[in-house]
Amino acid sequence: MKKKAPEPRPRSAGRPAGGAALSKQRIAEAALAHIDAFGLGAFSMREIAAQLGVYPATVHWHVSTREALLAEVAATVMAQVTPPKGTLGWQAWIAELFRRCRTAVRQHPNVAQLLGAQLVSNGSLPTELVEGVLAALTEAGFDGEPLLEAYNCVIAAMLGFLTMEFSPLPADNTQAWAEELRERVHTIRPLDHPVLTRHLPQLANRAFILRWDNGTTVPLDSSFERHIQITIDGLEAFARRVAQAASSSS
Amino acid sequence: MKKKAPEPRPRSAGRPAGGAALSKQRIAEAALAHIDAFGLGAFSMREIAAQLGVYPATVHWHVSTREALLAEVAATVMAQVTPPKGTLGWQAWIAELFRRCRTAVRQHPNVAQLLGAQLVSNGSLPTELVEGVLAALTEAGFDGEPLLEAYNCVIAAMLGFLTMEFSPLPADNTQAWAEELRERVHTIRPLDHPVLTRHLPQLANRAFILRWDNGTTVPLDSSFERHIQITIDGLEAFARRVAQAASSSS
DNA sequence: ACCTGAACACCGTTCAAGT
DNA sequence: ACCTGAACACCGTTCAAGT
Numbered sequence: 001m002k003k004k005a006p007e008p009r010p011r012s013a014g015r016p017a018g019g020a021a022l023s024k025q026r027i028a029e030a031a032l033a034h035i036d037a038f039g040l041g042a043f044s045m046r047e048i049a050a051q052l053g054v055y056p057a058t059v060h061w062h063v064s065t066r067e068a069l070l071a072e073v074a075a076t077v078m079a080q081v082t083p084p085k086g087t088l089g090w091q092a093w094i095a096e097l098f099r100r101c102r103t104a105v106r107q108h109p110n111v112a113q114l115l116g117a118q119l120v121s122n123g124s125l126p127t128e129l130v131e132g133v134l135a136a137l138t139e140a141g142f143d144g145e146p147l148l149e150a151y152n153c154v155i156a157a158m159l160g161f162l163t164m165e166f167s168p169l170p171a172d173n174t175q176a177w178a179e180e181l182r183e184r185v186h187t188i189r190p191l192d193h194p195v196l197t198r199h200l201p202q203l204a205n206r207a208f209i210l211r212w213d214n215g216t217t218v219p220l221d222s223s224f225e226r227h228i229q230i231t232i233d234g235l236e237a238f239a240r241r242v243a244q245a246a247s248s249s250s
Numbered sequence: 251m252k253k254k255a256p257e258p259r260p261r262s263a264g265r266p267a268g269g270a271a272l273s274k275q276r277i278a279e280a281a282l283a284h285i286d287a288f289g290l291g292a293f294s295m296r297e298i299a300a301q302l303g304v305y306p307a308t309v310h311w312h313v314s315t316r317e318a319l320l321a322e323v324a325a326t327v328m329a330q331v332t333p334p335k336g337t338l339g340w341q342a343w344i345a346e347l348f349r350r351c352r353t354a355v356r357q358h359p360n361v362a363q364l365l366g367a368q369l370v371s372n373g374s375l376p377t378e379l380v381e382g383v384l385a386a387l388t389e390a391g392f393d394g395e396p397l398l399e400a401y402n403c404v405i406a407a408m409l410g411f412l413t414m415e416f417s418p419l420p421a422d423n424t425q426a427w428a429e430e431l432r433e434r435v436h437t438i439r440p441l442d443h444p445v446l447t448r449h450l451p452q453l454a455n456r457a458f459i460l461r462w463d464n465g466t467t468v469p470l471d472s473s474f475e476r477h478i479q480i481t482i483d484g485l486e487a488f489a490r491r492v493a494q495a496a497s498s499s500s
Numbered sequence: 501a502c503c504t505g506a507a508c509a510c511c512g513t514t515c516a517a518g519t
Numbered sequence: 520a521c522c523t524g525a526a527c528a529c530c531g532t533t534c535a536a537g538t
Contacts, residue, residue, distance in 0.1 A: 013518045013523040021521070045512060057514075058522055066512065067420055116410070117363060117417045120458050123427070125434060127443055130459055134445040148452050149476035152411075155458040156477060160366070160410010161402075167367045170317055177373070184375060193377055195384040202398050208370050208405040209380055226399035226488070227406060234484030238476070263504040263537045271502070295531060307533080308503055316531065 022054065024062050028072040035073065035110045041171045045069075067118075074118040075126065077108045082128040090136040091232050097132065098158050098228045105162045109216045112166035115159045141239045150235055157231045161224060164208055165215035178212035185210055272304065274312050278322040285323065285360045291421045295319075317368075324368040325376065327358045332378040340386040341482050347382065348408050348478045355412045359466045362416035365409045391489045400485055407481045411474060414458055415465035428462035435460055 031048050045066055049056045063069045081104050083096045105112050119126070137150045170177045185204055190197040205211050205218060281298050295316055299306045313319045331354050333346045355362050369376070387400045420427045435454055440447040455461050455468060 013521080044510085046510085055523055055525095056512080057524085060513065061521065065422065067422070113367060116366065116413045120414050120417045120461070121419050121464070122459065123431065123434075125431075125438075125459060127438060127446065130457075131443040131446045134449060134453075138445055144449075144452060145472070146476075147449060148457055149473045150480075151453070151457055152470060152473040153477045153480050156411040156414050157407060159414060161406040163366045163413060164370050164406050164409060167370050169371050172315065172317070181373065181375075184373075188375075188377060193381040195388055196377065196381045199384060199394075199397060202394060203384075203401070207380075207398055207401055209372065209375060211370070214371070220402060222395065223399045223402040226396075227403045230400075230403050230484030230488055231480070232484075233487035234480030234482075237483035237487065238480050263502080294529085296529085305504055305506095306531080307505085310532065311502065 022052065022058060022062055024072065027052065027059060027062055028069065028076055031069055032073050032076060032108065032111070036108055039110045039168065039171070040113060041168070043070075068123070070114055071118045071122050071124065074111055074114040075122065075124045077104055077111050078115070078119060078126055078129070080104065082126070082132050085132060085135060090139040091236070093132070093136045094154060094232060094235075095228050097129075098224075098231075101158055102162055102224060105166060106215070106219070109166040109214075110168070112163055112215075113168060116163045119159065137235075140235065141243060146238065146242050150238060153235070154231065157227065161227050165220050165224070167214060169212070169214055181212045185212075272302065272308060272312055274322065277302065277309060277312055278319065278326055281319055282323050282326060282358065282361070286358055289360045289418065289421070290363060291418070293320075318373070320364055321368045321372050321374065324361055324364040325372065325374045327354055327361050328365070328369060328376055328379070330354065332376070332382050335382060335385060340389040341486070343382070343386045344404060344482060344485075345478050347379075348474070348481075351408055352412055352474060355416060356465070356469070359416040359464075360418070362413055362465075363418060366413045369409065387485075390485065391493060396488065396492050400488060403485070404481065407477065411477050415470050415474070417464060419462070419464055431462045435462075 027048065030051050031043065034048055034051060035043050045059055046056050049059045052059070059069075063072075078101070081097065081100045083093055083100060085093075088096060105115070133151055133154055134147065137147055137154070140150070142150045182205075185200070188196060188200070196203070200210075203210050205213055206220065206223075211218065277298065280301050281293065284298055284301060285293050295309055296306050299309045302309070309319075313322075328351070331347065331350045333343055333350060335343075338346060355365070383401055383404055384397065387397055387404070390400070392400045432455075435450070438446060438450070446453070450460075453460050455463055456470065456473075461468065
């Protein structure tokens, strides 16, 4: 199944004549396409080098490191998620951000695992996203320390849910594993877990930890919408607390 | 720096005499210790085999797969987080769960990345945790579809935040990377990002995406506490909505 | 049942050398 | 500046063979 060194186009060393030189951009695109098609587990520097008809060292000349390439890929996926400013109230703006982010991740679900890890520790800052969230929360009345706390909550709520919704299943024998987990879920002892047992029909394969499919095959649409609402309701309560504290101390 | 095949104790094949046979348990402990000491990037089947003074194949005889071992490790870390039932109200119980979970992760920050990925798609179900959350949410008045939604929100909020707070920095030249990111953060263009610029002193190295240290060196204590409060406030608002809808339709 | 010893098919990264 | 060709030091997993 695996290809080896580039046989199709045995070119010679040096910069190609046609101006068809490789670029960070093109490499990132190829990597994203490959990850979309075969998953993050199948990703490797050598694989995408082969894909591009080039030696592994060539990729390294453009990209420096595997980690940097994956960060680039993650940034690409998140590039268009920030909603435009100004037209929406802060609650609607944040809700829109959540939804656009999920839409983007759903188009590239295999990249989801990178978001928490790579976007958070990222060289290519999505500054518009940060600015947008801060602007929305400022409009909500947050400032200083509460602003920081509300911001961290928003980012964690958004990326956290998506990371988990699309977290990959065991790579190997998914079939057997799913069957075993389904079995295990349905043989939970009712006496020790009465609430779980009672609601199992509602929860099975739709609740975190009780799933054997991920968001690619069983999307958690209503849970995500509810997650948005809960987050925004919580933020509004926080804003009220802040306003209260300010007025009572004046 | 790296060790090779087990030289210290060149034993012969077969089950060891002293009853000191290897076990899944002992392997998981060794793996956890190694990950705590050197990070998840330094983890490998061969490494922990060497650590235990055996051949790689021996580890595979007990553990089947690398992925399974890491799932075991993640489960070990999460083993003791579920608070006892009955003594607390549902809000306090959930808050306690969040705090105990963070305490556990702080003792093994390098496993954080596994939580979202491994706990969610896990063979060894932490059924007490699931049962506990469901019991708390039932006490809050949730049932049926809303129960599912509230549950998913709780799990995502808890694990999502922790995954991000302790998400690892670039493995290679952390020093240079941190310096570059700090530089980049402080040269953000004020005209394009007025809100960000204004609050940068508050946010730098303490807000997601604007950090160059992770939770191990710069813990986000107050943000996490606020995250708990926002989540619970949001859940209470959700419970009120549900109650309202039920009474208005009766 | 539990482990050795060796092999297979991969990795990321580096580096001299070419053009 | 951009790429080849080859090497280095690793991987996870499998498998016959030992005890």
